[in-house]
Each structure stands twice: as C-alpha cells, then as structure tokens.
Amino acid sequence: MTDLPTTELFGLDNLPYGVATKACHAPHVVARLGDHAVDLAGLATDADGAAWIDAWSQPNLNAFVAQGPSSWAAARTWLQETLHDQSRRDAVLARLHPLDDLTMQLPIAVADYVDFYASENHATNVGRIFRPDGDALTPNWKHLPIGYHGRSGTVVVSGTDIVRPCGQRKAPTDTEPTFGPSIRLDIEAELGFVVGGDTAVGSPVSIDEASDHLFGVGLFNDWSARDIQAWEYVPLGPFLGKSFASSLAAWITPMAALRAAKTALPKQDPQPLPYLQGDDLFGLDIAIEVEINGQVVSRPPYSTMYWSPTQMLAHMTVNGAGLRTGDLFASGTVSGDEKDERGSFLELSWSGKEPFALADGSTRSFLEDGDIVTLRATAPGTDGARIGLGEVTGRILPART
Template identity: 55%
Template sequence: MSTTVIDIPSDSPFGIENLPYCVFSPVGHAPRVGVRVADTVVDLAATLLDPVFAEPTLNAFMAQGLPRWKEVRRQIVDLVTSDISSTAIHPVSEVTLHLPIAVADYVDFYASEHHATNLGRLFRPDDAPLMPNWKHLPVGYHGRSSTVVVSGTDVIRPCGQRKSPENADPDFGPSRRLDIEAELGFVVGTASRMGERIDHDAFAEHVFGVVIVNDWSARDLQSWEYVPLGPHLGKSFATSISPWVVPLLALEAARIDTPIQDPEPLPYLRGQQKWGLDVDLAVEWNGHVVSRPPYAQMYWSPAQMLAHTTVNGAAASTGDLFASGTISGPDKNQRGAFIELTWGGSEPVTVGSETRTFLEDGDTVTISACAPGPGGTRIGFGDVHARILPATPVRR
C-alpha cells in the first residue's frame, strides 16, 4: 500500500490547528465525511473506520458528543502528521462538496447593533432605530430548513407580493431588491430534551462547529409582509452555507468578550465564559470586495442565542442551524448587507466598471472568513458563493 505525508505549508489556513469537516464524494464514490488538511481532503471513512464517517452527513458523528469530538480531533492530528494511505487523500479541486449536515431546524438572529440600527433608520426614520426589546434579548425568526443549500448552488430570484410606496395596492412579480446577509452559522451537535434549557456556559457541550452563511433576502417582499408577524417569503427561498464546518474546538484563540451590554442582560443570558468571536469576513460582488464585516462587533454572542432559543423549553436537535444575523461594523465598508451598503438603494456602489444597488440576474456573491488560531496561525472557513438566476416564469 502506497503511503505519503501531507505537505502542510506553515501559513495554510487549513493546518492542524483548524481541521474543518466536510461531506464530500470522490469521483465515482458515494458521499462520506472528510476533513480538510491544506489543499486536500482526507477520507475519514477509509482511515478512522468508524461507520459514522461513511454517512452522507455529519449528524451521526455530531450526535456522539463533545468527548468523542475531542477524541477524534486527536486521532486526526496523529493521522495527518504521519504516513497516510495515498488512496485516502484527495485534492480539494477534484472532489464534490455536499451540504455537510441534515438541517433539522433553522433560526436566524438579528444580533448586530450596527445592522439593526441602520435598518431601523432606513425603515423607521421618524422613530428610535432600535425597538424597545432589542437590548434585552436576541431577536430572531424561525426560518425554513428545507431551503438551506451548500455553497455553489445557484439561487433563483424569488417572486412574491411587492408594494411600492407610490402604489395603493400590492402587485406580484420577481423581487426587485434582492439582497444578501453575511453571517456566521452555528451547528448543534448534542441535542437537548423538550423542557430542558441549555445554560449559557454549556454552549460548547452542544455546538459542534461554525459555517459561513448567506441568508438571501428579498427586501421588497420582506418590507410588505413582515408587519406584524415577521419575515416569511422574503427569507424562505434560499439560505446558503459553506461546505466546511470549522470545529468550535478550533476557535479557542478567537474567543473574545462581546461589546459592553447595557442594560445588563437577564441572568439566563449571562455566564462566566466569553463567547464573542474575532472572525473577519469579506464580501465579494462579481469578484470585487465591497465589504469587510467584523464579527467581533456583534452585540449578542452565539451562547446567548442558544440559551435564549431553549429558555422556553424548546428542544435543540442534532443538525439544528442557528445564524447570527447580518454582521455589520460601524464603518460603511463593514456593512454586511447591500441594503445598508447602498443605504436603501440611494447610494449605489461601484462594482468593477458598473454600479449596483441590489442584485441583478447573473451576479455572483462570495463571502469568506478567517479567524486567529494558536501561535499566530490563521483559521480559514473557506467561502460560500452563489450566482443569481432569473425568476422562474409563473404559469397563468
């Protein structure tokens, strides 16, 4: 049997400090679980020989819990730093990457004070930008798990009811204000029972890893439908996630305090552990970087989001995905949604040789992310990308 040692450049964002998981298929083979090392994918079904790695999703492995996640991480480090079977190693460029989890449930939050303030000023110019509840709890909405798709999946422009301010009645048609939301998503590995609450400081016992999220938004559909019950068709048509699930265990060096929270949150939203994260994102529109949102600015932490999600006794399931909401900083070039970046369409941005306000058919968006790792290394998340296709014709 031929063996080799994987060449891991010292500056690779996918070194042994990271080891993100994926579900992939080599040419002619069924999907299985792998781990990325530098520019290769290591087949865990062929090397660690646990049946969970032959599954087409990460769910069975994630359900094994934190002690097992730590044990496997140690095994992978030993595996990839010594001789390994050449047949278990595949160049990233030669495999197909799949949706890494079977999404059980999807919740999207609204955790950036800068984003919420900007939208408040846009939508309610004569009122306070933040609603009275915003600094007391992580605001969120329940999304649609069936339309969570992996990076590279085309997004079809959605149709729905739209109402322009100058018109008395709504009409129907393709969204004219198609937008993005640059976010991070958190994947639940260890479930909880109905009636249980997940404590703030139990976050790492339940959350397996992190992905990049683009929560596509049809702003014209959303603005007409969201009063009084919240987003529905303006959000449910597509949510894209990156194929690499960065283990929470790889992000120890990225943990920071959240910004000062005033007023102090209620006790169930407080804990001893800090779960702010120093993650930098970049948003490319047709290949041009237009924004660099900083996750470090997020007001509510993912530990607070999960604590709030379960405080009423709602169960968490293996494969649950909850996202941060749009990541925006205080500066214009840190805004993670085009509705903010173009200030509702009134301030077009230059994208190469063209100007844009909202997405046009054929546009592509790529969101990437990285974080500090131990010893000055960098942790890469890869990217999530997609192209916009025209709306599907409506049959009369």
Template identity: 60%
Template structure:
C-alpha cells in the same frame, strides 16, 4: 503512502481541520477533513463507519468527548503517512451539504445592522426597538431551503408594494439582497422542557459555518408586519461546505461588546463567547465589504440559551445563524441594503453603479479567524449565483 504537505501560512493546517462531506470521483458522499488543499477520507483513515455516511449528524450526536477524541486521532493520523486512497486533491472532489439541517433559526444580533435598518425604515423614531437590548431577536426559518455553497439561487417572486404604488403587485423580486452571517451547528440536542444554559454552549455546539441569508427586500417590506420575515427569507439560505469545529476556535474567542443594560440572569455569561472572525464579501469577484464578527452584540451562547429558554427542544443538526454581521464603518456593512443605504447610495461594481442584485450576479462570503501562535484559520467560503425567476 502519502504525506500531505502543509505550506507555511496555510489556513487549513493542523490547528483547523474543518469537517465536510465530499464525494470522490465516481464515489458516494462521505465525511472528510480538509488539510491544506487535500481532503482526507475519515472512514478510510480511522476505520469508523460513522464517517462513511453522507452527513456529519451521526458523528455529531456522539457528543463532545467523542469530538475531542476524534480530533486528537486526526491530528496524529495526518501528521504521518496516510494510505494513498484516503487522500484526495480538493479540486477533484464534489462538496455537499455537510449536515442534515434539523431546524433553522436566524437571529438579528448586530447592533450596527439593526440600528442601520431602524434608521432606514423608521427615520423619525429610535433606531432600535425597545426589546432589542434585552434579548436576541430572531425568527424561525425554513430548514428545507438551506442549500450548499455553489447552488444557484432562483430569483424569488411574490407580492411587493413600493411606497408610490397604490396596491400590491405580484412578480419577481426587484430588491434582491444578501446577508453575510455566521452559523452555528448544534451537535447534541436538548429535550423538550429543558433549557440550555449559556455555560453549556461549548458542550452542545459542534462547529461554525458561513451563511448567506438571501433576502427579497421588497417582498419582506410588504409582508413583515405584524409577524416578521416569511417569503422574503424562506426561498434560500446558503451555507459553506466546511464546518470549523468550535474546538479549533479557542484562540479566536474574545469578549462581546459591553451589554447595557445587563442581560437577565439566564443570558449572563462569565466568559462571553464573542469570536474574532473577519468576513469578506465579494460581489462579482470584487471586495465590497469586510464585516467584523467581533462587533456582534449578542453571543452565540446567548442565542442558544434564548432559543431554548421557553423549553423548546434542540436537535442534532439544528442551525442557528447570527443575522447580518456589520461593523461601525460603511465598508463593514454585511447587507447591500445597508451598504447602498436602501439603494440611494450605489456602490461601484465592475465599473458600474449597483444597488441590489441582478440576474447573473455572484456573491461570495469568506472568513478567517486567529489561531494559535499568530496563525490564521480559514472558514472556507459560501458562494451563490443569481438565476432568473421562473
């Protein structure tokens, strides 16, 4: 039997217990929970076949009451001795995409990010579009190109046209960027024609992941008028391997910033779902930004409500992301287009001035959140390395 040691100050203690899908050496992918630096095989511990599957979807669709029940069982189990074969050292397992992505929607919920891009792209106009403070702006992404952390990101090719070029050309992206985001995983869906209210958020959403929405800025700039992002975004979106359950984040809950004008009734929250998450962006191992999620204007409950208000259905495994997380300070900007002000203000990385990503660059986004009693919880990390265009 094995008792998992949990060091004082661990980001992955009993208050966290994030879910993931792992494969032990020579074994098949299955659902586990991270405890300190170990992964617990839930099928072996709880005796439920739903955890022997290669994704969280079957468990998530069982619903909120089941999520609460299983969390209590896990806490009881890992507080005691566990069968030796049920505990694996984290560095000996392979981590997989934790859930099957049904649909993917990306929002644009940071006022700081939206204002910065408005000033960059429309310097002689108001930074925010007239609709921005009335609804959470978003676009539908490509679920099939959501990839797990550690997947290499092939530099995309496409049409691009710089302001000084007379006509577009085709070739590898010249302004490859990242967007540090927080993603929300729908556990139980909603039928066609039945909007999800803001008050139903915690019953519907299973947990939280970190997201890197890789962005080809030159491709995006040429294509986005009039219908918005397409090839500049759809080539890859990376997610972290651990899904932190919403049940673990109650201590991280904070109000959203003041929303003025007051949102329309379907977007009004009595107890807003702001979250006090601290993100860290590393470029080739060097910290270049610390975006604060608590600054996000629109909450995830408002995003889900707006996403379904027209009667659109939602499904187990739907992923919706916040859009770039940025704060009011320069070192809190969650995209390199902001951080370098469109390439005009390079940042020093490894002793060299840098603007956009080069082949071989690695970006890692990590985050922590407050837990009960002053503890901190880890949300893991999402990492990707840029590979040459094909």
C-alpha cells in the same frame, strides 16, 4: 506526493469537516487539509480510529455531531496525531483526494433553522433606514437576542445557484400590491452555528451548558428579497422574503479550531436577565469579506456582534424548546462601525439611495441576474497564524415565472 498538502489557512490547526462524493462513491465525511480532503472513514479503518468509522461513513455529519463534545475532542486529537505521525504517512497519503476531484454536499441534514439579529450595527442601520424619525433600535433589542424560525428545507450548500424569487411587493408609492420577481434581492453575511445533542422538550439549556452543544461554524449567506419582506413582515415578521434560499459553506470549522479567535463581547447595557448571564460568554474575532463578481465590497468584523453564540442558544431554548442534532442557527447580518464593514447591500447602498461602484464601472444597490456573491473569512489560529473558514458562494439566476 511525499508531503502533506497543508497551508496556513487549512493546516492541522484547522481541519474543518465536510461531506463529499467522488465519481460513483457515496457521500461520506471528509476533513480539509490544504487543497485536499482526507477520507476520514478510510483513514480510521487504516489507522485505529474504529470509534468513528460508522459516523464518518454517513452522508452527512449528523451522526458524528450526535456523539457529543467528548467524542469531537477525541476525534480531533486522533486526527491531528495521525496526520502528524510520520509512521502513518503512507496511510494518510492513500486517503487524500484533491478538492477538484470532489463534489461537496450540504454538510448536515438541517433539523431546525433559526436566524438571529445579533449585530447592533446592522440593527441600528436598518432602524435608521426604515424609521428615520424614530428610535433606531426597538425597545426589546438589548434585552434579548431577536430571531425568527426559518425554513430548514431551503438551506443549500455553497455553489448552489439561487433563483430570483417571486412574490407580492408594494412600494410606498403604489396603491395596490403587485406580483413578480423581487427587484430588491440582497445578501446577508452571517455565521451559521451547527448544534449537536438532543435535549428534552421542556428542558432549557443554560449559558454554561450551551458550548457542549456547539459543534462548529460555517459561513452563511441568508439571501433576502427586501421588497417581498417589507410588504409581508408586519405583524409576524420574515416569511417568503427569506425562505426561498440560504447558503451554507461546505466546510464546518469545529469550535475547537476557533479557541484563539474567542474575544470579549462588547459591553452589554442594560445587563441582560439572569438566564442570559454566565461564565461562558464570548465573541469571535472572525474577519469576513464580501465579494461580488470578483470584487471585495465589504469586510464585516464578527468581533462587533452584541450577543454571544451561547446567549443565542440559551434564549432559543429558554421556553423549553428542545434541541435536535443538526439544528442550525445563524447570527444575523454581521456589520461593523464603518460603511465598508456593512454586511448587506441594503446597508451598503442605504436602501438604494447610495449605489456603490464595481470595478467594471457598473453600480449596485441590489443583486442583478448573473451576479456571483462569495463570502470568505479568516480567524486567528495558534502561535499568531490564521485559519480560514470555507467560502460560501452563489450565483443569481433569473426568476422562473
């Protein structure tokens, strides 16, 4: 091989980070370049990248993420220059490995996990489904980014099988609850944001400080057992219907790679309170695809999301909650204006009343055992090109009863 294995989606303008193992080697940090990955600690040893050798030798990204935005920027510049430098081509090629030879790991050790509810379209659809005679949005929805604190220990890397959860459920026609496997198992197409930089408890992070803590994003599938969720969520919200598994992509795209994807937010009316205002408010022009068993059934556009990532982070800390490196917060389901832009099966099938067809002639309202769901996404890069986000995929296994 004499040329670098770049592609438009995973070229030098992208360079997402991940963690991989090969044969008997310990997990270590890599960057994706086309259909290969670069051993970053090895390359740094060979090409004057001493500042990052220790962090890139670790079994997750946390040590590197903890170094903060100046180090993230310097590392990205060094990596791009090194990969582009013809005089270092042999050193680069020696540290390249085909993706097929690697086993990808969860890229971060997740500290805390929070899931938001930032899509007005999704929240409106859910409100219309469950409150057909009332207001679609709850009175607080446009005043604050609603969220819940999830279970960090069940965030799993893309490719991990998902066991159908069991729990209590009670349909409206049932007189008593029953226990058993969820029969309304769903997906939620989301983005996950990786946080870096610890903050002291009692010290909120402002809108204009928030980006200093935003390392990167990965596609995220927040698997949801709608029947378990519906029975348990009053009065305290999601619990066992969400906490059994959430899938994170193996590749974390740095925020620096998404500069061309930044876009204006939809108009926020009423104007949020002052702590949710600032100069650093943005949306992201990221086009997501939802695929089940090889067939694309939805294309949710992240650009329609109502709340900025910086607003979500500022709200998450406004009460004085401290940040920890490795914190992960997700956007909530991404849904657009159109039916084929809905990011959950709950919406696509309108809670089972309108099953959608698959290419094999079957229909779905919710997930069946053996179904494989994959989320993919692209975003604008520099000079009119596009970059790719690493996919997130999972297969449904039968419940263990």
